Amino acid sequence: MAKIQLAGSASLKIARHRQRVWQDYLTMTKPKVVAMLLLTALVGMCLAVSGIPPLKAVVFGLVGIGLQSAAAAAFNHVLDRRFDAQMARTHHRPLAKGRIETPKAVAFASVLMVAGFALLWQLNALTAWLTFASLIGYAVIYTVWLKHATPQNIVIGGLAGAAPPLLGWTAVTGQLDPHALLLVMLVFTWTPPHFWALAIHRRDDYAKAGIPMLPVTHGIAFTKTMVLLYTVLLALVGLLPWLTGMSGALYLIGSTVLNLGFVAYAAKLKFADSPGHAWATFKYSIWHLLALFVVLLADHWLQAWW
Ligand code: HEM
Numbered sequence: 425m426a427k428i429q430l431a432g433s434a435s436l437k438i439a440r441h442r443q444r445v446w447q448d449y450l451t452m453t454k455p456k457v458v459a460m461l462l463l464t465a466l467v468g469m470c471l472a473v474s475g476i477p478p479l480k481a482v483v484f485g486l487v488g489i490g491l492q493s494a495a496a497a498a499f500n501h502v503l504d505r506r507f508d509a510q511m512a513r514t515h516h517r518p519l520a521k522g523r524i525e526t527p528k529a530v531a532f533a534s535v536l537m538v539a540g541f542a543l544l545w546q547l548n549a550l551t552a553w554l555t556f557a558s559l560i561g562y563a564v565i566y567t568v569w570l571k572h573a574t575p576q577n578i579v580i581g582g583l584a585g586a587a588p589p590l591l592g593w594t595a596v597t598g599q600l601d602p603h604a605l606l607l608v609m610l611v612f613t614w615t616p617p618h619f620w621a622l623a624i625h626r627r628d629d630y631a632k633a634g635i636p637m638l639p640v641t642h643g644i645a646f647t648k649t650m651v652l653l654y655t656v657l658l659a660l661v662g663l664l665p666w667l668t669g670m671s672g673a674l675y676l677i678g679s680t681v682l683n684l685g686f687v688a689y690a691a692k693l694k695f696a697d698s699p700g701h702a703w704a705t706f707k708y709s710i711w712h713l714l715a716l717f718v719v720l721l722a723d724h725w726l727q728a729w730w
């Protein structure tokens with residue numbers, strides 16, 4: 425009886441350990457961020473054509489872009505492990521804690537990267553190379569260099585995270601298009617207020633780790649001003665899809681409401697801050713981007729079926 429109980433608790437322990445390992449590998453891929461990147465890619469795919477995009481392009485494109493984004497995130501975990509260990513927000517990460525060994529993480533990221541590249545190559549070389557360039561942009565140029573070199577790190581590095589709508593577009597058409605670049609501009613302009621709101625909230629963490637984020641190098645008041653300026657810029661850039669005729673009235677109304685909401689959050693942060701408002705602004709940024717791309721898609725399909 426005792427032997428059976430012992431064997432039972434041992435197998436329970438093994439099952440728990442396995443689950444933990446799976447969870448750790450999943451954590452390394454930053455799944456919620458990748459999910460959002462894929463939404464923007466999917467919208468890029470749908471806006472590239474007037475009907476429904478071809479199934480092969482959607483499936484291979486989303487899986488390929490997803491695998492490469494997940495690989496980039498995993499490489500980021502590897503390369504940032506010592507900095508992550510110094511910050512309250514990230515110190516529990518699998519590599520920072522040493523639960524996953526670096527060579528295993530590198531192998532995992534490499535497999536995702538190669539598989540993602542191979543899938544995208546089946547669609548077209550342009551998408552495969554542009555996605556790979558985004559991976560290098562985030563995992564190497566941003567993580568290794570920009571992040572530690574300049575407080576403009578996330579502005580320049582943001583280009584990699586802004587690329588998926590273009591990647592989705594080229595996955596379907598095999599060609600660059602100015603309208604796809606407009607979608608990139610939207611995410612590119614959205615990124616600084618998204619991140620700096622969080623960086624204000626986590627300023628001391630970044631200072632402790634010696635990472636030159638804007639609130640550390642230029643102070644919180646200046647960062648709040650920049651957050652506000654970028655939300656205003658985003659509201660202006662947000663008009664371009666309508667002004668160029670890519671999007672219609674539904675988009676104009678929806679995006680204006682969302683963008684003015686972001687400006688309002690940023691204005692409150694600057695002029696009437698209250699405890700927790702920087703975090704609330706960061707949270708708003710995530711719902712804002714999600715809703716903005718849903719509105720872009722709804723407007724596109726409404727125009728097609730009208
Ligand atoms: C250089 C560009 C970017 C930087 C530096 C950045 C930074 C961050 C950081 C530090 C977090 C973690 C916040 C936390 O502790 O919960 C975060 C969360 C998030 N970011 Fe960004 N971000 C960038 C671009 C993007 C892009 C392009 C997207 C999607 C299109 C995105 C989507 C998200 C989402 C969905 C979350 C929430 C994740 C969760 O709750 O687990 N970010 N971002």
Ligand SMILES: CC(C)=CCC/C(C)=C/CC/C(C)=C/COP(=O)(O)OP(=O)(O)O
Nearest residue numbers: 457492493496497500555558559562584585
């Ligand atoms: C192929 C392709 C489209 C690549 C883009 C990949 C990608 C995951 C971009 C999102 C950018 C992001 C989550 C930055 C986090 O900054 P951070 O690393 O400074 O944040 P952390 O401190 O939470 O790690």
